[in-house]
Amino acid sequence: SKGLWGKEHRRASRIPSEFSQEERVTMKEALKGAIQIPTVSFRPGEYNRTALSEFGGYIRKVFPTVFKTSFIQHEVVGEYSHLFTVQGSDPSLQPYLLMAHIDVVPASDQGWEVPPFSGLERDGFIYGRGTMDNKNSVMAILQALELLLIRNYIPRRSFFIALGHDEEVSGTDGAKKISALLQARGVQLVFLVDEGSFILDNFFSSLKKPFAMISVSEKGSLNLMLQVNMTPGHSSAPPKETSIGILAAAVSRLEQTPMPNMFGDGLLKMTLQQLANEFPFPINIALNNLWLFGPLLSRILERNYITNALVRTTVALTMFNAGIKMNVIPPVAQAIVNLRIHPSQTVQEVLELVKNIVADDRVQFHVLSASDPLPVSPSDDGALGYQLLRQTLQSVFPEVSIAAPGICIGNTDSQHYTNLTTGIYKFSPLYLQPQDFQSIHGINEKISVQAYETQVKFIFEFIQNADADPKPVPHKHEL
Numbered sequence: 001s002k003g004l005w006g007k008e009h010r011r012a013s014r015i016p017s018e019f020s021q022e023e024r025v026t027m028k029e030a031l032k033g034a035i036q037i038p039t040v041s042f043r044p045g046e047y048n049r050t051a052l053s054e055f056g057g058y059i060r061k062v063f064p065t066v067f068k069t070s071f072i073q074h075e076v077v078g079e080y081s082h083l084f085t086v087q088g089s090d091p092s093l094q095p096y097l098l099m100a101h102i103d104v105v106p107a108s109d110q111g112w113e114v115p116p117f118s119g120l121e122r123d124g125f126i127y128g129r130g131t132m133d134n135k136n137s138v139m140a141i142l143q144a145l146e147l148l149l150i151r152n153y154i155p156r157r158s159f160f161i162a163l164g165h166d167e168e169v170s171g172t173d174g175a176k177k178i179s180a181l182l183q184a185r186g187v188q189l190v191f192l193v194d195e196g197s198f199i200l201d202n203f204f205s206s207l208k209k210p211f212a213m214i215s216v217s218e219k220g221s222l223n224l225m226l227q228v229n230m231t232p233g234h235s236s237a238p239p240k241e242t243s244i245g246i247l248a249a250a251v252s253r254l255e256q257t258p259m260p261n262m263f264g265d266g267l268l269k270m271t272l273q274q275l276a277n278e279f280p281f282p283i284n285i286a287l288n289n290l291w292l293f294g295p296l297l298s299r300i301l302e303r304n305y306i307t308n309a310l311v312r313t314t315v316a317l318t319m320f321n322a323g324i325k326m327n328v329i330p331p332v333a334q335a336i337v338n339l340r341i342h343p344s345q346t347v348q349e350v351l352e353l354v355k356n357i358v359a360d361d362r363v364q365f366h367v368l369s370a371s372d373p374l375p376v377s378p379s380d381d382g383a384l385g386y387q388l389l390r391q392t393l394q395s396v397f398p399e400v401s402i403a404a405p406g407i408c409i410g411n412t413d414s415q416h417y418t419n420l421t422t423g424i425y426k427f428s429p430l431y432l433q434p435q436d437f438q439s440i441h442g443i444n445e446k447i448s449v450q451a452y453e454t455q456v457k458f459i460f461e462f463i464q465n466a467d468a469d470p471k472p473v474p475h476k477h478e479l
């Protein structure tokens with residue numbers, strides 16, 4: 001036991017998450033500056049290098065304390081990614097990792113109320129590409145640390161901050177290298193926190209209160225190129241079938257044939273059971289009796305694009321290419337299909353299903369990239385990362401009555417860290433409404449100044465919670 005001194009020492013060292021007017025202005029201006037640097041990723045290995053190196057200089061400028069603190073080591077990895085090692089005062093505590101990514105998807109000015117890289121503030125919102133995905137997190141993590149350091153905070157538990165520079169194009173040059181570096185150093189993380197889920201508001205008309213979804217798994221992905229080769233020729237005497245027609249029919253079959261509904265398999269059921277009592281009658285009854293109402297619910301979930309993505313592997317036709325001249329029967333047609341694999345399936349299983357649906361030997365399959373879904377991270381009382389997120393939610397968002405474990409439907413850099421921890425939690429402390437979801441990778445991506453300040457506050461509290469003694473966990477056998 002640490003005794004009374006230990007307790008008092010910790011109580012005294014708790015720093016309230018209150019920021020001065022000047023600090024609040026400084027932090028929002030820092031975010032705006034980050035949005036103005038167009039750190040766009042185009043393809044693996046192809047990203048705006050000028051912007052990425054400018055970003056490296058920018059964080060040094062706006063977070064001087066982080067960079068000059070003796071117990072923080074900063075390293076550039078893979079040319080543009082950043083790894084911070086914050087050495088805590090108690091080496092017996094296992095370290096954790098906070099993650100975010102610097103790069104963004106492209107954005108043209110079309111459809112935006114303000115140019116996407118202007119970082120302009122309108123009606124209390126900062127607009128721009130990256131305000132939700134994911135410069136808000138990059139800046140909020142460093143900002144929270146900067147503010148703690150200015151208040152002379154000394155962390156007890158060591159932690160890392162990993163900022164990838166090519167997440168939007170798979171993370172192989174950034175996150176994957178950071179992960180390999182940490183592994184080479186023998187690091188084992190107690191947990192990590194990355195982007196991937198939010199406090200969901202208004203996603204169900206019957207659920208009036210917002211709830212925090214902390215993703216504990218992530219879908220896999222499969223990019224497939226389908227190709228059909230046929231003998232070219234004169235379009236005045238066409239054969240019965242052409243490469244274009246065969247390929248079009250193949251991808252149409254894929255679009256028309258949904259992958260199996262995997263609702264019955266575990267994780268989503270757990271999400272719904274935990275949310276059950278938040279719903280009004282009779283939905284609460286249905287959710288509390290999934291053994292009976294499961295099939296009906298899974299049918300209802302299929303009707304909405306987002307919830308459909310939670311129950312099955314999705315198939316999206318994203319590219320289609322064929323033809324070289326108006327009067328030439330094309331020799332080759334190619335299509336790209338982007339699949340997101342449900343956590344209870346594997347790349348191999350899905351590939352077999354795809355081939356059976358296409359059922360045409362003239363169609364060749366080329367796997368361009370593939371990753372299996374992430375294993376399910378624990379969310380029980382003993383899962384430190386999950387419980388710290390819950391605890392911090394309770395104090396920073398007291399109006400959010402419940403947190404539930406969920407599935408992340410997008411892919412993130414955390415897929416490269418399965419070698420370092422079994423506790424991968426994907427959560428940003430921000431409200432998300434269905435219309436905000438459309439803005440991620442879409443138009444008019446924005447964050448309210450207040451929401452950004454709250455994100456900083458959350459991380460400021462989270463770091464301190466990770467340093468406090470763990471809350472005692474009730475042991476059933478003692479009751």
Ligand SMILES: CC/C=C\C/C=C\C/C=C\C/C=C\C/C=C\C/C=C\CCC(=O)O
Pocket residue numbers: 133134167168195196197198200203213271272306307310408409410411412437
């Ligand atoms: C019944 C289940 C309960 C709730 C279902 C409702 C909606 C939840 C599903 C998804 C919406 C939440 C999160 C946004 C998803 C994708 C973003 C994740 C990763 C982004 C990666 C990136 O592009 O950089």
Ligand SMILES: N[C@@H](Cc1ccccc1)C(=O)O
Pocket residue numbers: 167168169170171221410411412413
């Ligand atoms: N995060 C992006 C890019 C990505 C795709 C596949 C794997 C890794 C990253 C997405 O989900 O679309």
Ligand SMILES: [Zn+2]
Pocket residue numbers: 105133168441
């Ligand atoms: Zn993204």
Ligand SMILES: [Zn+2]
Pocket residue numbers: 101133134167195
């Ligand atoms: Zn992202």
